[in-house]
Amino acid sequence: MFAENLEAVSSGGRVFDVCLVGSGPAGITLANELGGRGLSVLLLEAGGGQYDESSQAMFEGEVVGPLKFSLETSRLRYFGGSSNHWGGFCQPLDEVDFETKVPGLDTEWPIRRTDLDPYLARAAEIAELPAAQPETPFGADLRLTHMRYSPPVNFGIKFRPALERLPNVAVALDACVVDMQERGGEIVSLEVSQPDGNRHLVRARRFVLCAGGIENSRLLLWANHRNGGRIVRDARTLGRYWMEHPHFTIGEALLDDSAPFVYDRWSIAWAAPTAAAMRRLGMLNVGLRLTRRNREATRQIIADLACLAPELGRWALAKFRRRLVCGVMLRASWEQAPQPWNRVVLSKDRDRHGVPRAELHWRLSDFDRRTVLSAATLFAEEVLRRNYGRVRLDPWVLGNGTFPADDEVKGNHHMGGTRMSRDPAHGVVDADCRVHGLSNLYVAGSSVFPSAGASNPTFTILQLALRLADHLAERPPAAVARRDRPLAAGIGA
Numbered sequence: 001m002f003a004e005n006l007e008a009v010s011s012g013g014r015v016f017d018v019c020l021v022g023s024g025p026a027g028i029t030l031a032n033e034l035g036g037r038g039l040s041v042l043l044l045e046a047g048g049g050q051y052d053e054s055s056q057a058m059f060e061g062e063v064v065g066p067l068k069f070s071l072e073t074s075r076l077r078y079f080g081g082s083s084n085h086w087g088g089f090c091q092p093l094d095e096v097d098f099e100t101k102v103p104g105l106d107t108e109w110p111i112r113r114t115d116l117d118p119y120l121a122r123a124a125e126i127a128e129l130p131a132a133q134p135e136t137p138f139g140a141d142l143r144l145t146h147m148r149y150s151p152p153v154n155f156g157i158k159f160r161p162a163l164e165r166l167p168n169v170a171v172a173l174d175a176c177v178v179d180m181q182e183r184g185g186e187i188v189s190l191e192v193s194q195p196d197g198n199r200h201l202v203r204a205r206r207f208v209l210c211a212g213g214i215e216n217s218r219l220l221l222w223a224n225h226r227n228g229g230r231i232v233r234d235a236r237t238l239g240r241y242w243m244e245h246p247h248f249t250i251g252e253a254l255l256d257d258s259a260p261f262v263y264d265r266w267s268i269a270w271a272a273p274t275a276a277a278m279r280r281l282g283m284l285n286v287g288l289r290l291t292r293r294n295r296e297a298t299r300q301i302i303a304d305l306a307c308l309a310p311e312l313g314r315w316a317l318a319k320f321r322r323r324l325v326c327g328v329m330l331r332a333s334w335e336q337a338p339q340p341w342n343r344v345v346l347s348k349d350r351d352r353h354g355v356p357r358a359e360l361h362w363r364l365s366d367f368d369r370r371t372v373l374s375a376a377t378l379f380a381e382e383v384l385r386r387n388y389g390r391v392r393l394d395p396w397v398l399g400n401g402t403f404p405a406d407d408e409v410k411g412n413h414h415m416g417g418t419r420m421s422r423d424p425a426h427g428v429v430d431a432d433c434r435v436h437g438l439s440n441l442y443v444a445g446s447s448v449f450p451s452a453g454a455s456n457p458t459f460t461i462l463q464l465a466l467r468l469a470d471h472l473a474e475r476p477p478a479a480v481a482r483r484d485r486p487l488a489a490g491i492g493a
Helices: 007-013 025-036 053-059 113-127 155-165 215-226 275-281 295-308 310-321 366-385 458-474
Strands: 015-021 041-044 062-064 136-138 142-145 169-172 176-183 186-193 199-209 246-256 268-273 286-292 325-334 343-350 356-361 389-393 441-443
Touching (some): 007 199, 015 025, 025 041, 025 169, 025 458, 041 199, 176 199, 176 215, 199 215, 199 458, 215 343, 215 356, 246 366, 268 366, 286 366, 295 325, 325 366, 325 389
Parallel strands (some): 015 041, 041 169, 062 356
Antiparallel strands (some): 136 142, 142 268, 186 199, 246 389, 268 286, 286 325, 343 356
């Protein structure tokens, strides 16, 4: 059921089994899974049913750092969330991504890939993915991987009919959470503001923040401030260890067509380092993207090569004339080192509901550059060793210059800020995505990632949401928001 207004579903002191905040892939997946198991669910979406400029402007904020991007346009504020503009790239995290790869970097998860493997098939079904293809070795240190592509699924369009049919699921649009109320280690209600200026309290036995990799931190930072630090009792990591996947062009290559690279429908072949190579070289995970160039671009690469190495240029030109060589643009997206200085903080500016806007402090380090250089060097050396061609790396990759601000820069993959950890000193939520110190507040989505791996995050978001759905459906309802507790159903209404 889609509610005309929040008062229609929150009046009379109604207590839902689960209240979800945010209708992106995590929130909609949880609503569909929990509603299908008979739990009463309230799904709150801060935006409307369609894109609206005034609503989207609520996402305005500042990025502090040398590489700028728009917080407003990197996510969407209406039903379906950022699935309204995602690219559909899907890969699970690698097994090594859950472990410590580099001493001194806190990349370890409190769970392992085996904890998410049971949800591989269901997540692939939701995202409508084709069958997975096996990886193949490329030398001792590299592997040739394959991306799986969702159509891409728009979660708002795909799941709206199912949510409308479920009588125990209520969806409230234009319902912006502005505060939480905590009592005795429990969240008893959320304060929700609507465009008409009225505010309502919604009650549930359990609450899940699914608002995204920036908004989850912003909501918790503000609620923690408003509640005297009782939401996140140990807030040392709250908002911190925020991560992106850096996306940059790193060079180009001429590759013999006898090389075993398999180009997909986007003319991209994929390669990545092995776990052993990461540990030996002290690097994080990297996805190398080999994008085939057309014949005109390939001819130009050969001409540039001939100026530097005439003999090699003649070899390449002879291959080119027989259509046995292709030019490749070498790009990479990789795992950013989780660092405490990359963080979401509350701005001095406030939105129309009176909540401070997000201010993102984000920068890449020399370690991030060295990670992609290590992977690119492995690839160039293996291509040379097999005589498959030659690779040229851009000067900034080699340390001559800074990260180019006019490149792709980032993937709109907002991760970290409410990281998962075994203990409150190192993160915000536990292995079940429950906020440390509270009995009934959970966080879903990529903000719980302790480390990023090199895989696009949406597939892992789905796996984590399915795992959380199992946890919430099997766990006995918490004794919260009991009817003997006096609590108004609406304020300012």
